[in-house]
Amino acid sequence: IWVSHAWHDFHYKDFKQVANDFSGKRLPGVPEHTVSTGLDISCKAGLYLDFTYNYSDPIYLNDANTDHASPFNLIGARLGYRKVFHQHIKMELFAGGDNLTDVRYSLGNDINAAAGRYYNAAPGRNYYGGVSLQWVQTPGGYRASAGRRRRVAVVFLGAALTALLWGAPPRAVAADLSAVAPDATGGQLNVVLDTQPNSAQAFTFNAGGG
Numbered sequence: 001i002w003v004s005h006a007w008h009d010f011h012y013k014d015f016k017q018v019a020n021d022f023s024g025k026r027l028p029g030v031p032e033h034t035v036s037t038g039l040d041i042s043c044k045a046g047l048y049l050d051f052t053y054n055y056s057d058p059i060y061l062n063d064a065n066t067d068h069a070s071p072f073n074l075i076g077a078r079l080g081y082r083k084v085f086h087q088h089i090k091m092e093l094f095a096g097g098d099n100l101t102d103v104r105y106s107l108g109n110d111i112n113a114a115a116g117r118y119y120n121a122a123p124g125r126n127y128y129g130g131v132s133l134q135w136v137q138t139p140g141g142y143r144a145s146a147g148r149r150r151r152v153a154v155v156f157l158g159a160a161l162t163a164l165l166w167g168a169p170p171r172a173v174a175a176d177l178s179a180v181a182p183d184a185t186g187g188q189l190n191v192v193l194d195t196q197p198n199s200a201q202a203f204t205f206n207a208g209g210g
Helices: 146-166
Strands: 002-007 033-042 047-056 072-085 089-098 126-136 172-183 186-196 202-207
Antiparallel strands (some): 089 126, 126 186, 172 186
C-alpha cells in the first residue's frame, strides 16, 4: 500500500494588472490538494494486481479565481503475469484500465484563456493490454547478433499484425513493437495492444539493432 499527498498553498502576494488587483488570489492551474494512493498485490507464482486512486481539488483557471475546474476522482487497475524461462527470457503479460468509473474531467487546462475556453477533455474509460519479452544475457555468455534480433522482431511483428486484424471495430487496436538490444545485457521486445473507443486504428513497428 502506498499513499502520496501534496499540499500547494500558493497565492499572489502583490499582483496588479492595469485596473485589476489580484493580490491574495490563489495561483491558477494548481490544485490545493492532490492525493495518489494504490494497492499492489503479487504472489510467487508471478501473478500481480495493482489498484490506483487519484484525487484532485478544484483548479482555478484565471487570475481572478472566478472560474475553476471541478474536482475529480480517478480509479485504475492492472492485472499481469510475470515468468522467467530458462534463466534468459523474461515474459510479462498484462491488461488494465484507466478512469474505470468514466469520470468527465479536464486535463491540461488553458489558464486565462479567452472567452472562457479553458478546458481540454481528458480520456474517458479506456483499456490496454500487452506482452513484454526481455532477453537477459549472462556474463560471458553468447550475445545475439543484430541480425538474430531482427529475425526475432519479424516473428513478433507477424503476431502483432494477427492481433491487430483480429480486433473488431469500432474499437481500435494500436500495436507498438520494439526490439532493442544494443548492449551486452541482451534485448527487449514489447507488443502493446491498446483499445480506446472512437479512435482510429494505428500500427507502429520499431526495431533496433546494435
